[in-house]
Amino acid sequence: MKGVGTILVVAALLAAVPLFGVSNVTLNFLVTALIIALAGQGWNVLGGYGGQYSFGHAAFFGTGAYVSAILQLRYGVNAWIAFAAGIGAGALAGAIIGGLSFRSGLRGSYFALVTLAFAEVLRILASVTPITGAGVGLLVKLDLRPEAFQFQSRVPFYWIILALVTVSLLIVRAIENSRFGAYLVAVRENEEAAKALGVNVIAVKLGAMVISAAIVAAAGGFYVQYFLFIDAGIAYGPWISIEALLAPIIGGVGTVFGPLLGALVVKVLGEAAKLVTGDAPGLDLMIYGGVLVLVIALAPRGIAGVVADLRARIVRRKPEAKPEQPTAGHHV
Amino acid sequence: MVEPVPDPILAVENLRSGYGITEVLRGVDLTIHRGEIIAVLGSNGAGKSTLNRTLSGINRAWSGSIRFAGTAIERDSPARIVARGLIHVPEGRRVFPNLSVRENLDLGAYRRGGGRSRDTLARVFSIFPRLSERQNQRAGTLSGGEQQMLAIGRGLMADPQLLILDEPSLGLSPLLVEELFALIQTINAEGIAILLVEQNVVQSLDVAQRAYVLDNGQFVLQGDVATLRDNPDLKRTYLGM
Ligand SMILES: Nc1ncnc2c1ncn2[C@@H]1O[C@H](COP(=O)(O)OP(=O)(O)OP(=O)(O)O)[C@@H](O)[C@H]1O
Ligand SMILES: [Mg+2]
Numbered sequence: 320m321k322g323v324g325t326i327l328v329v330a331a332l333l334a335a336v337p338l339f340g341v342s343n344v345t346l347n348f349l350v351t352a353l354i355i356a357l358a359g360q361g362w363n364v365l366g367g368y369g370g371q372y373s374f375g376h377a378a379f380f381g382t383g384a385y386v387s388a389i390l391q392l393r394y395g396v397n398a399w400i401a402f403a404a405g406i407g408a409g410a411l412a413g414a415i416i417g418g419l420s421f422r423s424g425l426r427g428s429y430f431a432l433v434t435l436a437f438a439e440v441l442r443i444l445a446s447v448t449p450i451t452g453a454g455v456g457l458l459v460k461l462d463l464r465p466e467a468f469q470f471q472s473r474v475p476f477y478w479i480i481l482a483l484v485t486v487s488l489l490i491v492r493a494i495e496n497s498r499f500g501a502y503l504v505a506v507r508e509n510e511e512a513a514k515a516l517g518v519n520v521i522a523v524k525l526g527a528m529v530i531s532a533a534i535v536a537a538a539g540g541f542y543v544q545y546f547l548f549i550d551a552g553i554a555y556g557p558w559i560s561i562e563a564l565l566a567p568i569i570g571g572v573g574t575v576f577g578p579l580l581g582a583l584v585v586k587v588l589g590e591a592a593k594l595v596t597g598d599a600p601g602l603d604l605m606i607y608g609g610v611l612v613l614v615i616a617l618a619p620r621g622i623a624g625v626v627a628d629l630r631a632r633i634v635r636r637k638p639e640a641k642p643e644q645p646t647a648g649h650h651v
Numbered sequence: 652m653v654e655p656v657p658d659p660i661l662a663v664e665n666l667r668s669g670y671g672i673t674e675v676l677r678g679v680d681l682t683i684h685r686g687e688i689i690a691v692l693g694s695n696g697a698g699k700s701t702l703n704r705t706l707s708g709i710n711r712a713w714s715g716s717i718r719f720a721g722t723a724i725e726r727d728s729p730a731r732i733v734a735r736g737l738i739h740v741p742e743g744r745r746v747f748p749n750l751s752v753r754e755n756l757d758l759g760a761y762r763r764g765g766g767r768s769r770d771t772l773a774r775v776f777s778i779f780p781r782l783s784e785r786q787n788q789r790a791g792t793l794s795g796g797e798q799q800m801l802a803i804g805r806g807l808m809a810d811p812q813l814l815i816l817d818e819p820s821l822g823l824s825p826l827l828v829e830e831l832f833a834l835i836q837t838i839n840a841e842g843i844a845i846l847l848v849e850q851n852v853v854q855s856l857d858v859a860q861r862a863y864v865l866d867n868g869q870f871v872l873q874g875d876v877a878t879l880r881d882n883p884d885l886k887r888t889y890l891g892m
Binding site: 501 | 707
């Protein structure tokens with residue numbers, strides 16, 4: 320399949336990073352960035368390819384995280400199985416929220432606001448319900464065995480989240496090359512025209528929502544295993560909804576590598592801002608926000624867009640690189 | 652000898668439809684024969700686009716019947732209807748702006764099983780050579796006229812038996828309007844029936860065999876274009892005479 324090679328090469332290069340003896344701090348930084356990359360890729364399926372901008376993907380991150388944690392803690396379910404169940408629960412949440420919003424024809428900013436509202440309702444519920452640990456949160460029991468999805472070292476965690484990100488890249492590439500992907504983009508580009516071509520707009524959006532939610536739920540489930548703690552603010556808070564949409568927007572919405580690129584850039588930016596401002600509280604966030612505004616203003620199609628423009632410019636310089644000849648009249 | 656009456660490609664009876672509780676189509680009867688061009692005229696808000704949307708299944712028919720090539724389709728999904736060969740090119744040049752011309756056309760072919768799509772593409776390019784020259788261009792950067800051609804070409808990719816064109820000449824220069832009407836006749840010459848909704852009454856009556864005039868959700872006039880041209884009401888309202 321087209322484009323799989325690049326994904327595997329990038330994955331292999333990233334997988335080799337721990338072999339060079341990087342510090343725990345660096346590894347921790349990379350794991351966090353990859354969690355955001357995974358969530359961002361989930362958001363990208365619906366937002367980037369389907370044009371449905373959600374402000375509430377925390378709903379799926381949190382559901383993946385809580386279902387996994389609760390199954391382990393309250394029902395003694397194996398961590399790996401709990402993780403898978405969390406992904407399933409996230410997909411189900413996507414089907415419910417997507418079904419309700421798309422069936423009632425919510426689009427654009429209305430859709431964004433409704434998803435935000437769903438996430439906030441879930442956050443408030445989780446902060447008062449006993450099963451989610453209410454205000455205190457849930458601590459997953461320490462059990463440093465691979466069977467329990469816990470490891471002594473950060474390296475296996477890094478490889479696992481990298482594997483998850485790689486799978487998400489492959490999924491998105493497969494969507495790009497599929498008829499479903501073509502319909503999804505058609506819906507993003509012009510819903511009315513897509514309908515007239517016979518595209519079942521609601522079904523396509525719903526499909527994208529379920530895939531999107533499942534990927535984001537995987538990020539939530541991984542988060543629980545890595546930090547062994549979850550509370551309402553982390554699970555359903557706006558922070559993850561924002562990071563999940565910032566990464567693809569910075570990196571390039573509707574592109575395979577956009578979310579990964581964007582997550583790395585956003586995280587580096589965040590760390591750099593903290594370094595520059597030292598202890599002044601909130602100042603790093605202001606710098607961070609300012610730089611993001613600049614990036615969005617200067618490169619509305621993200622880093623991937625800038626790269627594509629540069630490539631197009633180079634191709635245009637070479638006179639021999641002519642576009643594909645039209646096939647009119649050449650019957651096969 | 653009595654000539655056998657061929658079954659029409661589209662037969663609509665007492666069709667009602669609307670939005671919410673507002674009835675827009677208030678009992679519409681319409682027949683289109685195979686290979687025919689029908690013009691549907693009517694002032695703004697008469698319900699022309701609503702009729703198109705209901706025929707193509709985008710809007711639900713409240714009551715009445717729609718038979719396409721002998722089959723009842725009033726309960727079918729838009730996807731089914733497209734697959735049967737009734738293709739609607741909606742008003743307002745709705746191309747997919749960030750996709751290339753070629754990708755736009757390919758999307759038109761999807762619902763109608765792959766197979767012959769290369770032949771269809773060649774046919775579309777022979778009707779619209781300019782699209783062939785611009786295959787790799789982003790559709791959003793085409794001129795208004797080219798976008799309209801693309802929207803029609805994308806409809807043709809679905810290999811229609813009946814093509815519904817909703818105000819295809821809207822916003823085109825007089826020269827392009829000429830060209831468009833010539834193209835409509837070319838398409839029709841390939842055996843495709845056309846339901847043409849238009850504001851350009853004179854030219855529509857030139858290319859169509861029959862016309863219907865929709866007013867406030869009902870057909871108030873209908874008949875052969877030759878007869879309609881001399882109709883005093885039509886003259887006064889639409890031809891300004
Ligand atoms: N989505 C909608 N919701 C509610 N009412 C609508 C909707 N679309 C159209 N209408 C109403 O239905 C009536 C018929 O509209 P329609 O678009 O079918 O008219 P038209 O004959 O195509 O007009 P035009 O020549 O301006 O395109 C109008 O009164 C319009 O306001
Ligand atoms: Mg209209």
